[in-house]
Amino acid sequence: MTDHILVCPFNKKLLDKIKHNAIIIRTRDFKDLHHIHREVNKSNALHAIKIQTETPLATISFQESWLHLPLVIYSPEFGDYKDFSRQLDLIRKLNIRIFLSSQHEFNFTGLRILSSLNISCGLFFNEEPPNWDLLNDLMHYDIYGRTRHAPIEPFHWLASHYEPAGYTDYNSVYFNNPLKYFHINEKEQIALTETDLLNNNYIDEGIKTLDTIEKNKKYIDFLNRRYEIMLQMNECAFCPAFRICLAKFQNLTDKKNTCKSFFSDFMDAADYYFSKRNTIRNQLWQL
Numbered sequence: 001m002t003d004h005i006l007v008c009p010f011n012k013k014l015l016d017k018i019k020h021n022a023i024i025i026r027t028r029d030f031k032d033l034h035h036i037h038r039e040v041n042k043s044n045a046l047h048a049i050k051i052q053t054e055t056p057l058a059t060i061s062f063q064e065s066w067l068h069l070p071l072v073i074y075s076p077e078f079g080d081y082k083d084f085s086r087q088l089d090l091i092r093k094l095n096i097r098i099f100l101s102s103q104h105e106f107n108f109t110g111l112r113i114l115s116s117l118n119i120s121c122g123l124f125f126n127e128e129p130p131n132w133d134l135l136n137d138l139m140h141y142d143i144y145g146r147t148r149h150a151p152i153e154p155f156h157w158l159a160s161h162y163e164p165a166g167y168t169d170y171n172s173v174y175f176n177n178p179l180k181y182f183h184i185n186e187k188e189q190i191a192l193t194e195t196d197l198l199n200n201n202y203i204d205e206g207i208k209t210l211d212t213i214e215k216n217k218k219y220i221d222f223l224n225r226r227y228e229i230m231l232q233m234n235e236c237a238f239c240p241a242f243r244i245c246l247a248k249f250q251n252l253t254d255k256k257n258t259c260k261s262f263f264s265d266f267m268d269a270a271d272y273y274f275s276k277r278n279t280i281r282n283q284l285w286q287l
């Protein structure tokens with residue numbers, strides 16, 4: 001079986017065919033989280049439960065019984081602070097990361113609140129481009145902020161995995177990096193990303209094919225062609241921040257005053273974080 005982490009729905013028949021793998025369960029339901037935890041851990045290792053909800057964060061009914069479950073919640077908006085604060089003590093005890101949509105501007109404030117309360121959190125992007133100024137402010141807060149705060153994604157992940165001489169794909173925080181994750185549905189169809197799975201764009205079918213997936217032609221093609229956009233004569237190919245953005249916003253018409261400017265600042269921040277990390281390491285070594 002592959003070393004990739006498998007992202008799949010909670011389906012007993014499907015899970016019975018997978019053995020000794022790390023698994024992420026995706027669900028839209030807050031019911032049965034314990035059942036999922038117990039069942040998946042019988043023959044696999046539950047990496048996380050990803051819950052995609054339409055409920056605002058503040059109105060989710062958090063439970064004491066979720067204390068030791070590895071949870072990732074995707075919610076469209078922060079909601080009312082008063083509702084949120086009533087559950088704050090419990091949320092802070094959970095093993096949780098909370099993602100809010102980049103569509104609502106108050107979410108940028110909401111993420112600062114979560115981070116300052118030491119709750120791991122992040123932003124997820126929709127089809128619509130984000131507010132680049134707010135995004136830049138939030139990135140600065142996460143990377144340069146001196147007050148103690150929990151990581152905000154994808155900024156923290158990218159800064160801490162940044163490869164100054166190579167490419168860094170922050171889609172790992174969304175379980176969407178095909179070097180590390182595969183997405184599977186109930187019919188055992190396998191895709192490189194969640195979007196590919198939704199668009200019926202599969203690389204193979206059948207759990208058994210995971211044993212030899214490294215030889216799968218579509219997977220090999222993906223590995224060989226993933227940076228091909230660099231060879232095309234478009235703006236992304238000449239963008240200095242390509243190696244951390246990887247053309248994720250290539251459909252924007254105005255790149256100069258939007259994505260390019262933000263990602264250039266983000267790359268400076270990643271460079272800063274990288275050199276800070278290495279300076280500290282050198283100092284420790286010399287002591």
Ligand code: SF4
Nearest residue numbers: 236239245249250259
């Ligand atoms: S920042 Fe914009 S121009 Fe640069 S690689 Fe990303 S999408 Fe392309």
